Amino acid sequence: MIYLDNAATTINKPPEVAQAIVKAMESMGNAARGAHSVSLNASRIVYDTRVKIANLSGCQDPSHVVFTSNATEALNIAIFGTLSSKDHVISTDYEHNSVLRPLYALEDEKKMELDFVRADNLGHLCYEDFERLIKPNTKAVVCTHCSNLTGDLVDVKRVRDIAKANHLLFILDGSQTLGSIPINMQELEVDILCFTGHKGLMGPQGTGGLCIANGVEISPWKRGGTGIQSYNRQHPSPYPARLEAGTLNSHGIAGLSAALDFIEKTGIETIHRHEQELMNLFYEGVKNVEGVKVYGDFSKETRSAIVTINIRDYDSGAVADVLSEKYHIATRPGAHCAPRLHKALNTKEQGAIRFSFSWYNTKKEIVKAVEAVREIAK
Amino acid sequence: MLKKTLSLIISFDETQQAMAAENYCQSHNLPGRLIPIPREINAGCGLAWKANPKEKDMLCKAFDCNNIVWGQAVIIEI
Numbered sequence: 533m534i535y536l537d538n539a540a541t542t543i544n545k546p547p548e549v550a551q552a553i554v555k556a557m558e559s560m561g562n563a564a565r566g567a568h569s570v571s572l573n574a575s576r577i578v579y580d581t582r583v584k585i586a587n588l589s590g591c592q593d594p595s596h597v598v599f600t601s602n603a604t605e606a607l608n609i610a611i612f613g614t615l616s617s618k619d620h621v622i623s624t625d626y627e628h629n630s631v632l633r634p635l636y637a638l639e640d641e642k643k644m645e646l647d648f649v650r651a652d653n654l655g656h657l658c659y660e661d662f663e664r665l666i667k668p669n670t671k672a673v674v675c676t677h678c679s680n681l682t683g684d685l686v687d688v689k690r691v692r693d694i695a696k697a698n699h700l701l702f703i704l705d706g707s708q709t710l711g712s713i714p715i716n717m718q719e720l721e722v723d724i725l726c727f728t729g730h731k732g733l734m735g736p737q738g739t740g741g742l743c744i745a746n747g748v749e750i751s752p753w754k755r756g757g758t759g760i761q762s763y764n765r766q767h768p769s770p771y772p773a774r775l776e777a778g779t780l781n782s783h784g785i786a787g788l789s790a791a792l793d794f795i796e797k798t799g800i801e802t803i804h805r806h807e808q809e810l811m812n813l814f815y816e817g818v819k820n821v822e823g824v825k826v827y828g829d830f831s832k833e834t835r836s837a838i839v840t841i842n843i844r845d846y847d848s849g850a851v852a853d854v855l856s857e858k859y860h861i862a863t864r865p866g867a868h869c870a871p872r873l874h875k876a877l878n879t880k881e882q883g884a885i886r887f888s889f890s891w892y893n894t895k896k897e898i899v900k901a902v903e904a905v906r907e908i909a910k
Numbered sequence: 911m912l913k914k915t916l917s918l919i920i921s922f923d924e925t926q927q928a929m930a931a932e933n934y935c936q937s938h939n940l941p942g943r944l945i946p947i948p949r950e951i952n953a954g955c956g957l958a959w960k961a962n963p964k965e966k967d968m969l970c971k972a973f974d975c976n977n978i979v980w981g982q983a984v985i986i987e988i
Binding site: 563564565566567572575576578579580582594595759760761762764768770772773 | 927944957
């Protein structure tokens with residue numbers, strides 16, 4: 533099978549990841565729950581992984597790296613832990629449901645005010661909306677680093693300038709980018725960066741987290757055992773324990789740690805270049821094929837390694853099924869949990885077929901995928 | 911019967927600081943190891959650094975110089 537659904541999850545991982553998980557399951561106790569050798573093994577791996585994530589993301593303090601089960605959980609923690617009824621929040625039409633649904637819930641249940649920066653029918657974000665939407669009670673900008681539908685990047689430096697000029701909390705969803713595209717949250721003045729471990733980072737599913745800038749306060753969403761302050765009636769306030777009640781997925785974190793080692797050894801710029809090369813090869817191969825419509829902006833210097841298309845008026849699910857059954861190519865059709873951008877692009881009915889590329893894809897695979905699209909479009 | 915010895919115990923409020931202390935000490939060949947926090951010491955974290963009492967000043971200074979936040983440094987019989 534040619535796996536081109538890496539924006540959903542990377543299935544081809546560095547072999548060290550699975551090896552680390554197996555080793556962890558055989559040798560790790562419960563992190564922060566004792567001083568015997570196997571508990572310390574777990575504590576060490578978890579601590580080392582926090583340091584690696586902090587180094588990769590530019591998070592100042594490794595203890596402000598909080599582990600969750602995925603980016604959705606991280607985004608829920610960030611959104612519900614910082615925003616309340618009197619606040620106004622600005623988000624964008626690029627957002628995934630993992631951002632939209634928590635925001636909608638706050639809007640519906642807590643009467644929080646919510647506005648969106650529009651995307652036009654080409655998928656371009658209308659940045660001038662940011663300034664126009666700011667109100668006296670605007671508290672935060674919550675936005676993705678990259679559209680999971682088109683691969684277009686948000687100009688985060690521009691968003692940063694607006695957020696900082698207006699003293700807004702800046703929450704960035706890095707689900708599609710951390711591991712594939714360099715991020716420095718200090719340079720970008722990101723207050724909370726949410727990430728997942730199983731996409732660009734090439735770690736196991738069930739891992740993710742938040743990187744929190746110094747001085748940013750997030751209320752805990754769950755309370756319970758942390759291994760510290762056992763006689764305190766209140767849940768401990770220091771990060772990361774504040775947001776990490778209960779046993780961590782240390783086995784998964786061990787796999788993530790191995791993936792981070794691979795990324796460091798290989799070089800994030802090298803990975804990014806390879807993925808961009810594959811994306812451009814595919815884009816150049818399909819962009820002028822009669823009946824193929826490509827979504828997104830390919831004029832920018834960099835973007836996420838995603839090419840999303842439709843073929844004629846064919847149902848995107850039907851095309852993906854042919855790709856899978858006849859050509860053994862795995863892609864993602866339909867809606868992509870990004871309802872606002874689908875509406876902007878007018879693909880709500882047809883959906884769209886997303887081809888997403890990773891470090892483990894090859895040029896040969898891309899050539900085959902281009903050929904398959906050409907044949908289907910004939 | 912447990913045999914007690916006079917030991918330096920350095921406590922931490924958070925597990926992360928205990929792990930940072932261990933990481934620093936091991937990478938710089940500094941003496942000691944992590945143990946369960948003795949009941950005589952009131953600390954947030956269940957881990958403490960145990961070493962020979964004569965190392966107290968050197969270890970505390972090393973932690974301070976490397977932004978490793980510790981709670982108490984006491985010499986007790988455990």
